[in-house]
Amino acid sequence: MDTVYLNGSYLPHAEARLHPDDRGFIFGDGLYEVTPFYRGTPFRMPAHMARMRKGFCELRIQPPAVDLGELQHELIRRNGLEGEEMAIVYLQVTRGTAPRTHTFPDPDVPPTVYAWARSFRRPAPEAWEQGYGAIRVPDRRWARADLKTVQLLPNVMAQQEAKEAGAADALFVRDGLALEGGQTNLFVVSGGTLLTHPASNQILHGISRSAVLEVAEELGLPVEIRPIPDADLSFASEIFFTGTTAEVRPTVWLDGKPVGDGKVGPVARQLYAGFQEKVARECGLHAGV
Ligand code: PDD
Numbered sequence: 001m002d003t004v005y006l007n008g009s010y011l012p013h014a015e016a017r018l019h020p021d022d023r024g025f026i027f028g029d030g031l032y033e034v035t036p037f038y039r040g041t042p043f044r045m046p047a048h049m050a051r052m053r054k055g056f057c058e059l060r061i062q063p064p065a066v067d068l069g070e071l072q073h074e075l076i077r078r079n080g081l082e083g084e085e086m087a088i089v090y091l092q093v094t095r096g097t098a099p100r101t102h103t104f105p106d107p108d109v110p111p112t113v114y115a116w117a118r119s120f121r122r123p124a125p126e127a128w129e130q131g132y133g134a135i136r137v138p139d140r141r142w143a144r145a146d147l148k149t150v151q152l153l154p155n156v157m158a159q160q161e162a163k164e165a166g167a168a169d170a171l172f173v174r175d176g177l178a179l180e181g182g183q184t185n186l187f188v189v190s191g192g193t194l195l196t197h198p199a200s201n202q203i204l205h206g207i208s209r210s211a212v213l214e215v216a217e218e219l220g221l222p223v224e225i226r227p228i229p230d231a232d233l234s235f236a237s238e239i240f241f242t243g244t245t246a247e248v249r250p251t252v253w254l255d256g257k258p259v260g261d262g263k264v265g266p267v268a269r270q271l272y273a274g275f276q277e278k279v280a281r282e283c284g285l286h287a288g289v
Contacts, residue, residue, distance in 0.1 A: 004114070022096070023098065023105075034090055058147055064110070091113075131253075131264045135169075141154045144201055146203065169182065184246045189265060197228060211278055248268055
């Protein structure tokens with residue numbers, strides 16, 4: 001993370017400075033994306049950028065004039081990350097810097113654009129094989145969880161609680177429904193069917209979630225995209241979470257109780273292998289990832 005991008009310049013990370021009146025700092029008035037690069041090639045950049053554009057539109061943030069995809073490639077190059085098995089680029093765009101008013105700045109100000117890239121280490125295969133824990137937490141987020149805003153306090157509190165419980169994922173539950181993780185989407189296998197919550201306003205429409213659903217379809221697995229009652233989780237044979245940094249993360253215990261037989265299940269295993277194949281195909285990695 002030596003060279004970062006800030007408002008039109010590439011500069012050393014240690015020299016990056018933001019104005020304290022930036023609306024990202026004052027109001028959490030901004031959006032972000034985390035895009036994975038595998039050996040220098042992004043996985044599904046157009047989908048990440050489309051999600052950000054939808055956010056600009058819904059939040060009426062002026063889209064930056066710079067090519068956001070190109071700047072992410074440039075950060076990978078400038079940080080020498082092209083050869084890394086996996087790297088991530090974090091990109092944040094806020095409504096810009098202006099004296100504090102709840103209403104939008106008038107006249108308009110340019111959006112703030114900040115991005116960094118760093119190498120990302122996947123878990124060792126042995127750690128993945130052992131599986132992970134999850135805890136349930138009440139979902140206290142606002143009603144637009146589909147927008148990837150930087151207002152992540154409920155997620156921060158939930159993930160910290162998970163960490164303190166020795167778990168990897170906090171599972172948001174609202175009105176009796178198990179929705180998604182603090183930084184991941186939820187999948188459940190119940191009665192031989194793969195379940196995941198519909199892409200509504202209550203969850204982030206994960207790019208990894210879509211890729212995993214495609215893999216499930218290619219494998220001919222029975223899939224139902226429908227709300228998942230929290231009470232049904234105790235009957236699940238498998239639970240796993242998906243996300244850019246988690247990829248496919250199997251849950252072997254939930255709130256201290258084993259999920260299924262308490263081991264990583266066959267569906268998570270098959271879908272993770274299929275996901276990796278998809279990444280390898282789309283990112284042109286022939287030796288596997
Ligand atoms: N998190 N749900 C939430 C609440 C998320 O924050 C994320 C991503 C996902 C998975 O989305 P995707 O598959 O597009 O990464 C689901 C990012 C990685 C983060 O906050 O670091």
